[in-house]
Amino acid sequence: MNETKLRDEIVGLAKSMFDRGLTFGSSGNISVRLDDGWLMTPTGSTMGTLDPARLSKLDINGRLISGDKPTKEAFLHTTMYERRPKANAVVHLHSTHSVALGCLHDVDPANVLPPLTAYFVMRIGTLPLIPYFAPGDLKLAEAVGEMASRHHAVLLANHGPVVAGKTLQDAVYATEELEETAKLFLxxxxxxxxxxxxxQVADLHRRFPQNI
Structure with a gap:
């Protein structure tokens, strides 16, 4: 898919999530891998009214090439890409039920959600909880990096999910599945x-291996 189509896809899927209440205000961010860097949603932007021409374009070293200043959580995205070379997109939301899940006291930090549905197992698998760090704290990137090589989805405590996918559509669908499973769990x-x-979980992994 060429860059113009990727920009349009980011804007379209971001608006879809915004319109359905999965993100709100200026929360959440999206990125897509390019051959020579990344496209990211700009800092302070709302997913409901993104302009494809103003998306942040970063080079392979994370330097801004064009567009508006990137999300201040860009390091979450680049960390996921570094640890998951097959990932081509990352979605980070502050979706209500997933954030609520990350605020609960008695959850298993190694796997926050039980395997309630087949589609959760197929699209997420296991979901580790990353300890709380203030937004923008680079220690958060270190903590995410420790888990990202083994998990394509993580939940930031009191913050929200970060999900990588082979395509942007895959990452969005997995993020939505996580949110619905969190809602079901609650x-x-x-x-x-x-x-x-x-x-049953092992059978699903055999039938639908994750290759992200």
């Missing part, structure tokens, strides 16, 4: 649940 609190068994 709805089932204090109720007896029947998550997938380890055998």
């Amino acid at each position: 709805a089932l609190q204090n109720l007896r649940t029947r998550p997938l068994t380890s055998e």
Whole structure:
């Protein structure tokens, strides 16, 4: 896909998520890998009204080539790309139910969500919790980097998810699946649940191997 089409895809999918309440205000950011760098949503922008011509274009060293100043969370994206060479897009949202999940006290930091549905297992797999760091803290990038080589999706405590995909559409779909599973998990609190068994999860991994 050429750069013009990638710019249009970023704008279209960002508006779709904004219109459906998955992101709001100036929260969240998107990036796509180019042959010689990245496209990213600009800092302070809202996903509902992005201008394809003003998207931030960065070179392979992270220097701004054209467009507006990139998101201040650009380091989250570049860290994911460094650790996941097959990833071509990254989505980071502050989606309500995923953030709520990252605020809970008694969750397994190695895997925050149980395997409630097949599609969560297929699109996310396991979801580690990254400890809280203030926005913009470079220690957050270090913590994400430690997990990113083994997980294409992570949840930042009290902050939101960061999800990589082979394509932007894949990353968006996985992020949406995470949000819906978080919503489902919260709805089932204090109720007896029947998550997938380890055998069922292993079967899904065999049938639908993740190659991100």
